Amino acid sequence: MTPPDAPSNRWSDLDRPPLNLSALRRGLLRPGALWTSLDVVEETGSTNTDLAARAAAPASGNPPAEGAVLVAEVQNAGRGRLDRVWTAPPRxxxxxSVYLAPTEVPVERWGWLPLLTGVAAATGLARAAGVDMALKWPNDLLVTVDGVERKTGGILAERAGDGVVVGLGINVSLRADELPAPTAGSLALAGAVSLDRETLLRGVLRSLEQWYGEWRAAGGDAARSGLQAAYAAGCATLDRTVRAELPGDRSVVGQAVAVDGDGRLILATGDGLQQPVSAGDIVHLRGAAGGLV
Known part of the structure; x- marks a missing residue:
């Protein structure tokens, strides 16, 4: 018999209780809603990998419908952009990860989905946790800890089957000695008024449903749906000097002046040119918070 305080016991950390699947389904799965299914697994390698595998192999008999949500209490092979590892203690x-299939939206506009998820997550978490959130282009969620910006969440979108799997990882209750990197943070360290993961999850998914619905109704037009303006308003990258580390071991330094209609970051470089960046790592070189992010 496993002792009650064993690390594998779901209740071994009373400050981090397991998610209540029945309560989450009651609150999120309703007629006419975007969310069509919600499953919670105790442990997996990556929710993105699991959901994408189902979407890519419909003959398996278990393909996800649009609006499928998969949540893990712990990931042991979570991935961020550029195959970075994302790890955190259980619960x-x-x-x-969620599965979205905006088939009525031109595919060339699907690149807005990770930015849309960032806006939705930041909005939902600000309401549910009472913490100021910011966005770092293209897919990081930032909080302020002791006056310094810290990454508390990340987003990874991947094409799968006829749609897109969008993964979201958010540090909720991590303590300082549990952070995976010096630049990381958590909602707890940022002074959140609530660390209840069910409340936070409902807030994020309801916000995502609203933003996704408005963007899809506008045919994926980020300007007409209000998404482009909302992203710019919450983006901590804009109006700062940044270094864009681009594919092919190239880099560009400039001031981030805009996010255009395609979701690209526009940099004003020292030679007076404006360069759009569609993919790459962004380093904040200086700004209101100071330091490097």
């Missing part, structure tokens, strides 16, 4: 955060 210390939100680790989830």
């Amino acid at each position: 210390s955060g939100l680790f989830l």
